[in-house]
Amino acid sequence: MSNSSNLNAAKVTNVRPMANEDAKWLQLSKIDYVSPDGKARQWEMASRRTRPEGTSVDGVGIIAIIEKDSGPEVVLQKQFRPPVEGVCIEMPAGLVDPNESLQECAMRELKEETGYVGKVLTTGPLVFNDPGFCNTNTVIVTASIDMADPRNQNPQPELEENEFIEIFTLPLATFYESLENLGKQGYKLDARLQNIAMGLKLARLYGGK
Template structure:
């Protein structure tokens, strides 16, 4: 694994208090009234993002960036980033919100460059995926990006992090992704579900020789 930036390992939550909807910038809580399959009226508490672009059907993108031309096989780009909601450093894929007027593919290339410094080419984009539909309406598309490590642009990486972003970038052989997730979880890191699902899928494919 190779690190390119430094994570805020000393970050921690200092306090927690209720947040009124009128004070929230990024999210809001809503109460939905609905009919269940039996025709009974029920209610459901959920969260919604305030930031989805008006002409977009997604909030953001997750990026499966694969480093090509590696001596030991393809490697996937991962990140360590402190997340206050769970007060842990999380192992994640590069990701970000879609800007107004952007396609998922454009957002993925931009976010990958900003967060990691890598310049990549889009290979495939998934259908819309819902992160946690029992809790919130947040969704995304996963964008698969190929990173050609023979290109000069991918030799001297220059991430363009915002003032409040503290991201440590590293990469792992795809063949070792599951084992690395297990190891990192044992070390106290939280594993983002998108990475865990990808790693589990690779292991299932190995087992059943798909």
């Protein structure tokens, strides 16, 4: 069972500045660099402290597809995210562990967050989430979920004590429209997910041209 509780009951109660030395997961840095016009300039950035040594990848996102007679569906999740003060619509995702391949990470995170056992279909290129602000990056992995597999008949997420996630699916055929409707309802849309949905919509509009 998803450890979702009442996601709408979650709320931010206070926001305050934090010194860099007090941060457990993040590192703030000031960059000195030379711009294309030859001038010395500075930039402020954030980075994760969690990237394993020996890898250039922070984490993975998983687009997991369930094949159904009515058409393929995408496995998604709802999760309260304090920085945006709201419930986000996201794909399953997580950080890479030391000595773990991207494919292993993706299947582990899919099982932990959704309970589903999947099979990797494709592994995408390294993408940067917000390069004007941080160097955090992701690799998007696509996966299939075989509902004939007995392990997927009653999927049970293996969430940590501080994780509260609600799992749901959306039809791939109306993915863009469904996300747009969720945004109108007040949910916060993960940019990577919305970009995939926009790509699908553009493929429908311009496919074959």
